[in-house]
Amino acid sequence: MSSEFAIYVHIPFCMRKCPYCDFVSRPVDRAQRSQYLEALSHEIGNSPWHGSRAHTLFVGGGTPSELTGDEIEQIAEALSKTFSFSPDAEWTIECNPATVSPPSCDRLLELGFNRVSLGVQSFDDRHLSRLGRIHSSQDAIETYQLFRDAGFENINLDLIFGIPGQTCEEWLSDLETGIDLGPEHLALYSLTVEPGTEFGQLRDQGLLEPVDQDLLGDMYEAAMDTTQGAGYQHYEISSFSLPGFECEHNLFYWNNSRYLGFGIAAASYVGGRRWTSTSDWDDYLQGAAKGSVPEASKQELAPRKVMAEEAILRLRTRGGIVASELSDKYAREFDELFGDSVSFLTHHGLLDCTDSRIRLTRKGKLLCAEVWSEFLRADA
């Protein structure tokens, strides 16, 4: 799997900007959309990794489901001409419940998509409105059913907890409604208020109260218990799946495998080098047309740094870390670098070391930021 790529394609269009969102996305007109897709096809076609194998595709955004079937086909064609996808490749597309119709579900299947990630966020219309979402709870339920009826057998629901004003009971009700639909995968995130967003400005003006940390902890613990009771495996901090339905694309990230991102502000990582494409619309269009998209940032990671990052990424997952594997991979003793941190975190109940694996405990999942800080401190 490690010699293959995970491919991400960014579609930066949304009908309306949600007040909590810091992704690179905005409303565009038809002409801008077609310019962008033209540039994207150029960028994909000019990839220096032309001819490489790819194991997953994730079309995210933004709102990829705003694209027409023909527009998605344009992207799929550019990708299929450039990369050789494994026959069992996972192809995911993110969809917003207000932007999907029965023909579009059928077309996605025909184009090769076999996984859908639905941005539901909540089943409570008051909270959806608070989040600035353009869809209702009923839209989400109907859209889920459209994909099922079309034949999709792998569906993820994104849900958010810690929405301002949301109680733990309301969160559990959202989660139970989601579980009752029977999705194969759930991605459960706490709302983070990012600088530069409308919510961020409201917070800075004192008009948005930060959600109580204890309440967030209670909501996360309730999510762990409820999903487990319904047969979902908690295989990554925010990710829960029925057995065999882990998101293969995201596993590439968490296993520190290589990935390529296409589109504005997309991130790539190959051989210890990480870079992010420009988030400037005009720079992106001009660069892609000339065959070279400008980078907004790039980083060559020293092997020691890569090892620390891989340790943190793997700790996010149920499999955790096998210290000897990391030592062999990086020709560096894991224990020499991180042994003290592991002992310290284990002593405080945040890590568990059994069966030669180091894993987050339940407390460690709740306090994962402390765990990452400790690993980064050891690496400094």
Ligand code: SF4
């Ligand atoms: S639909 Fe998603 S990407 Fe678009 S603005 Fe809302 S949260 Fe951001």
